[in-house]
Amino acid sequence: MxxxxxxxxxxxxxxTIPLPFNARQPHKVTLYPLSNYTFGVKETQPEEDPxxxxxxxxxxxxxxEHGMRxxxxxxxxxxxxxxxxxxxxxxxxxxxxxxxxYLKPEEDEVEGFKSRLDERLAPVGxxxxxEEAGQWxxxxxxxxxxxxxxxxxxxPFIPAHVTRPKECKKAYFIHLPKTKIxxxxxxxxxxxxxxxELYDNTARYxxxxxxxxxxxxRYNFEFV
Amino acid sequence: MxxxxxxxxxxxxxxTIPLPFNARQPHKVTLYPLSNYTFGVKETQPEEDPxxxxxxxxxxxxxxEHGMRxxxxxxxxxxxxxxxxxxxxxxxxxxxxxxxxYLKPEEDEVEGFKSRLDERLAPVGxxxxxEEAGQWxxxxxxxxxxxxxxxxxxxPFIPAHVTRPKECKKAYFIHLPKTKIxxxxxxxxxxxxxxxELYDNTARYxxxxxxxxxxxxRYNFEFV
Ligand SMILES: [Zn+2]
Ligand SMILES: [Zn+2]
Ligand SMILES: [Zn+2]
Ligand SMILES: [Zn+2]
Numbered sequence: 001m002x003x004x005x006x007x008x009x010x011x012x013x014x015x016t017i018p019l020p021f022n023a024r025q026p027h028k029v030t031l032y033p034l035s036n037y038t039f040g041v042k043e044t045q046p047e048e049d050p051x052x053x054x055x056x057x058x059x060x061x062x063x064x065e066h067g068m069r070x071x072x073x074x075x076x077x078x079x080x081x082x083x084x085x086x087x088x089x090x091x092x093x094x095x096x097x098x099x100x101x102y103l104k105p106e107e108d109e110v111e112g113f114k115s116r117l118d119e120r121l122a123p124v125g126x127x128x129x130x131e132e133a134g135q136w137x138x139x140x141x142x143x144x145x146x147x148x149x150x151x152x153x154x155x156p157f158i159p160a161h162v163t164r165p166k167e168c169k170k171a172y173f174i175h176l177p178k179t180k181i182x183x184x185x186x187x188x189x190x191x192x193x194x195x196x197e198l199y200d201n202t203a204r205y206x207x208x209x210x211x212x213x214x215x216x217x218r219y220n221f222e223f224v
Numbered sequence: 225m226x227x228x229x230x231x232x233x234x235x236x237x238x239x240t241i242p243l244p245f246n247a248r249q250p251h252k253v254t255l256y257p258l259s260n261y262t263f264g265v266k267e268t269q270p271e272e273d274p275x276x277x278x279x280x281x282x283x284x285x286x287x288x289e290h291g292m293r294x295x296x297x298x299x300x301x302x303x304x305x306x307x308x309x310x311x312x313x314x315x316x317x318x319x320x321x322x323x324x325x326y327l328k329p330e331e332d333e334v335e336g337f338k339s340r341l342d343e344r345l346a347p348v349g350x351x352x353x354x355e356e357a358g359q360w361x362x363x364x365x366x367x368x369x370x371x372x373x374x375x376x377x378x379x380p381f382i383p384a385h386v387t388r389p390k391e392c393k394k395a396y397f398i399h400l401p402k403t404k405i406x407x408x409x410x411x412x413x414x415x416x417x418x419x420x421e422l423y424d425n426t427a428r429y430x431x432x433x434x435x436x437x438x439x440x441x442r443y444n445f446e447f448v
Contacts, residue, residue, distance in 0.1 A: 016291030157308065157419045
């Protein structure tokens, strides 16, 4: 936010406004308050794999047959008190994750990602009532993470001498409309986590989620 | 890097190529080897302020007169072993910083930033020999950092209820040409630091520099 709009100057001591400072940046992004969104509940969505080892084993099978796994996650942003908050799923009161999942090998990237978001968050049985499938505005890719081996660690770059990463996970900016109905699986909670809570908090949120404040910092927001 | 080019498949066991995975991303960025750049030495550039307190005091004066300070830094990227490296200045064998500085109150953002980069890194006395002032390709803004108070800490967001940040620092992607001559002040060293060294290394590089791998992760690179 390089300048302060005239309407916000209500003090008897108006600030000195510097010259413009918004070159080479994306257009301002409008954020709506959390209270604009309606949250419902839907059927439990159990984890596909019973353990981390099982998940990595399945990745290995996927890789052998289809090549690198393509995973898509959404960064859904709203605001409270004019501060950006990220919508995150919490599973079993424990770990946090962004909505999204891996694509099927035959799926197109954006269409497949919209289906994954629908599966996770779209209301069910209401598609006739003004809701349509795939109503997600998929914005810019904000980050990539690569898994060099069939192991748990991922990096925000391809490590030197790695030519065949096993998985690439992309995080996209999802531009939320003014209002939206979201339905959350019964075994998950959807939380709005403020940027200041994520920032410098790798211990609680892990390297991927705690990097979100960095990824969004180049955007200027308009809070309505 | 979602796909592997055909020319790189030299193994008897070619990889399985998944469907495209590059939606909503910037165009591929070409990186050149570090050895393509020539490094010279120029006059010492002493710190403008003798202490942190003096620097914050001067910021306070600047703010009173001109409003929020606008600071610009460049992320200059090349490669070694096909892994991206960032060009950074090291001062007195101690702390690291990106080339750049704050703008004068009357300066245009991009023109002023080019002048700051010239002051720090352009060769002197050779401008007649094929070198021109301001030859920098200022790319996308990759990050912003705000200083809410006249204190040392900055954040990659404007903290809640802060309406008048005292400084905004922007980091821009500088697209280096195939070759370039850079001249480094005698009291500084220019180092090429690999992304894997910066990653998860806030202890050594601080929160701003250690975030660079995240900021660049959405780019796919071509190493030539
Ligand atoms: Zn599969
Ligand atoms: Zn508040
Ligand atoms: Zn000044
Ligand atoms: Zn090497």
